[in-house]
Amino acid sequence: QLTPTFYNETCPYVSSIVRGVIAEALQCDPRIGASLIRLHFHDCFVDGCDGSILLNNSDTIESEKEAAPNNNSVRGFGVVDDIKTALESACPGIVSCADILAIAAEESVSLAGGPSWKVLLGRRDGTTANRTGANVALPGPFETLDVLKSKFLDVGLNTTDLVALSGAHTFGRAQCVSFRTRLYNFNGTGNPDPTLNSTYLQTLQGICPENGTGIELTNLDLTTPDAFDSCYFSNLQSNKGLLQSDQELFSTSGADTVDIVNYFSAYQYAFFVSFVEAMIKMGNISRVNRNRRTN
Ligand code: HEM
Numbered sequence: 001q002l003t004p005t006f007y008n009e010t011c012p013y014v015s016s017i018v019r020g021v022i023a024e025a026l027q028c029d030p031r032i033g034a035s036l037i038r039l040h041f042h043d044c045f046v047d048g049c050d051g052s053i054l055l056n057n058s059d060t061i062e063s064e065k066e067a068a069p070n071n072n073s074v075r076g077f078g079v080v081d082d083i084k085t086a087l088e089s090a091c092p093g094i095v096s097c098a099d100i101l102a103i104a105a106e107e108s109v110s111l112a113g114g115p116s117w118k119v120l121l122g123r124r125d126g127t128t129a130n131r132t133g134a135n136v137a138l139p140g141p142f143e144t145l146d147v148l149k150s151k152f153l154d155v156g157l158n159t160t161d162l163v164a165l166s167g168a169h170t171f172g173r174a175q176c177v178s179f180r181t182r183l184y185n186f187n188g189t190g191n192p193d194p195t196l197n198s199t200y201l202q203t204l205q206g207i208c209p210e211n212g213t214g215i216e217l218t219n220l221d222l223t224t225p226d227a228f229d230s231c232y233f234s235n236l237q238s239n240k241g242l243l244q245s246d247q248e249l250f251s252t253s254g255a256d257t258v259d260i261v262n263y264f265s266a267y268q269y270a271f272f273v274s275f276v277e278a279m280i281k282m283g284n285i286s287r288v289n290r291n292r293r294t295n
């Protein structure tokens with residue numbers, strides 16, 4: 001059972017140490033907080049929050065880092081190493097890597113102006129990685145809302161959690177490959193995605209030429225790219241979601257997610273409350289409860 005007081009005796013300053021390293025890294029990399037919360041998400045969805053995403057290839061391990069949703073996309077491992085180094089000097093052998101990712105996610109959100117919360121701690125690091133699991137369980141930007149919902153349900157997260165957690169796209173960047181089909185030939189129609197604002201479409205076409213490399217970067221939230229706020233949801237209301245999976249939350253006709261988007265857009269505080277609740281649920285995903293669900 002996880003508890004916020006897990007390191008009170010053994011590493012009382014763990015959170016401020018993690019925060020300090022991230023604050024330092026943010027000075028030269030305003031994107032790093034976004035990258036860190038994404039690592040926690042991609043860890044927890046695959047065999048629970050056990051640090052599995054951090055393991056490298058070896059004779060016995062096929063890393064998750066090279067699974068399709070992660071390869072050449074997730075980043076921040078150097079800062080995780082820096083955090084680990086700082087903690088090893090303050091409290092050697094105490095803090096698990098899975099807990100480092102959970103604390104780093106919370107500190108990243110609060111440093112970007114979002115909510116802060118008491119992170120539940122006491123996760124154990126696993127010794128195995130699951131590349132196939134990562135390919136199967138992690139959501140993709142071209143998936144339908146129904147598929148996204150079911151991937152979240154598989155790990156015990158409901159539709160409100162899906163919408164709230166998608167709000168993490170209020171900061172960070174994406175590569176053109178993650179949304180370029182929307183700009184030129186959407187679903188083989190030969191036309192752009194009709195749910196994409198036409199001015200924003202032109203901007204994005206300028207950033208992502210049809211025959212470009214696809215690794216060009218742009219902000220997930222065009223309004224406040226580095227601030228953790230509810231602009232992600234107001235963007236969706238004006239058809240300015242970057243990923244197809246973002247815009248679907250608002251543009252899928254008749255979907256129960258539309259009211260939730262409108263609510264989070266109108267009441268940033270409600271978004272923050274639901275986001276915290278969903279982050280705590282996500283941080284509680286364990287391999288055991290996943291097996292129980294899928295057996
Ligand atoms: C709902 C399903 C989701 C899908 C389909 C999705 C997909 C993506 C994609 C395609 C990218 C850009 C990757 C790239 O181009 O390299 C991205 C970035 C990001 N995602 Fe998600 N995501 C989802 C949910 C989440 C959740 C639940 C969180 C965290 C709670 C999250 C946090 C982020 C962040 C912060 C970034 C930017 C990372 C950076 O700048 O390094 N996403 N996501």
Ligand SMILES: [Ca+2]
Pocket residue numbers: 042043044045046047048049050051052053
């Ligand atoms: Ca994991």
Ligand SMILES: [Ca+2]
Pocket residue numbers: 170171221223224225226227228229230231232
């Ligand atoms: Ca923002």
